[in-house]
Amino acid sequence: SQQGEEDPQALSIQEGENATMNCSYKTSINNLQWYRQNSGRGLVHLILIRSNEREKHSGRLRVTLDTSKKSSSLLITASRAADTASYFCARGSGTYKYIFGTGTRLKVLA
Amino acid sequence: DVKVTQSSRYLVKRTGEKVFLECVQDMDHENMFWYRQDPGLGLRLIYFSYDVKMKEKGDIPEGYSVSREKKERFSLILESASTNQTSMYLCASSVRLWDRGYQPQHFGDGTRLSIL
Numbered sequence: 235s236q237q238g239e240e241d242p243q244a245l246s247i248q249e250g251e252n253a254t255m256n257c258s259y260k261t262s263i264n265n266l267q268w269y270r271q272n273s274g275r276g277l278v279h280l281i282l283i284r285s286n287e288r289e290k291h292s293g294r295l296r297v298t299l300d301t302s303k304k305s306s307s308l309l310i311t312a313s314r315a316a317d318t319a320s321y322f323c324a325r326g327s328g329t330y331k332y333i334f335g336t337g338t339r340l341k342v343l344a
Numbered sequence: 345d346v347k348v349t350q351s352s353r354y355l356v357k358r359t360g361e362k363v364f365l366e367c368v369q370d371m372d373h374e375n376m377f378w379y380r381q382d383p384g385l386g387l388r389l390i391y392f393s394y395d396v397k398m399k400e401k402g403d404i405p406e407g408y409s410v411s412r413e414k415k416e417r418f419s420l421i422l423e424s425a426s427t428n429q430t431s432m433y434l435c436a437s438s439v440r441l442w443d444r445g446y447q448p449q450h451f452g453d454g455t456r457l458s459i460l
Contacts, residue, residue, distance in 0.1 A: 267448060276348070276434055276451030277387075322386065324449075330375055330394055330440075331402070332449065334387035 240323060240338040248343050253310040255338040257323030258303075265326040266299060268308050270319045271337070277322065280308075313342045347371070350435050350452040358460055363422040365455050367435030374440035376418035377449065378402075378410060381432040393418055394440060425459045432456050 241256045257266070265284045269277040283290045283299045283306065290297050296309040310317055320339050324332040351366035369376065375394050379387040379402075389402030391410040399410050407429060411419040418437075422429055433456075436449040 269451075274454075276453045277436075277449070279448035279450070282448060324387075330377075330392055330400075330438075331389060334379075336384060336386040 240321070240335045242338060243336070244339040244341070246341045246343065247313055249313060249315055251313055253313050253317070253340055253342070255308045255321050255340070257306045257308070257335055259306075259323075259325050259333075260304065263301070263325040266297075266306050267324045267326075267332070268295075268297060268306075269322045269324060269334075271322065272319045280321075310340075313340075315342050315344045318342045348435055348437055348450050348452040350433075350455050352455050353453065354456050354458075356458045356460060357422075357425050359424075359426055361422075361425045363425050363457070363459075365420040365422075365433055365435075365457070367418045367420070367452055368416050369418075369437040369450070370416065371437065371439075371450070372415065373437035373450075374415070375438045375447075375449075376412065377436040377438075378408075378418065378420045379434045379436065380404070380429075381434055381454070387434065390420065427459050430457060430459045 239258050267282045268280045271277045281292050281297050283297050294311045299306045318341050320337040322334050322337045324334045348369045357363050377392040378390040381387050388404050390408050393399045393412040409421045432454050434454045435452045438447045438449045
């Protein structure tokens, strides 16, 4: 499959804990993006990391990229109930196409 | 903020019907996309368009066609709906810059389509 694969498929944590999600892929990339999807809604872009970058931060989000292992991770620190959602990685592929993974369902318990 | 609007949140149609899903974006984006989302399969690209009247097939174009007569509007057409096209359909748009492929996509809220 050309899709990125997220791991774990589902994650349940307590409010205040950190949540880590991983994304693996098979072919080379020029960028990788993370999106969030709340139940019944569209996807919202969170962060983009380019292939020559190793780490990026945005608020409580930290994304790392290891091109040698063809993997990326998304860390959400100090989780809140409002972070409950599905998280997808998407890699830039070809000219306009993005390849999305199957997502990690995160549940943050209050 | 970019707004991508899909005409229906929920739609129920019968097999064999011709179905139109409409998407409008208000930010003058060149690129527009149609995906379907199914449990365990993630998002799969059906078609995308990089300009008015221009389109390219995605990964699963069979049974679908698209129309882009105006820059802001991208329509997905199910020529003869079948039950295996029951799914969540998501429209997205993005700008087209010289370093294409690096720009985030902006999504609508989706249309949950049921074919009976």
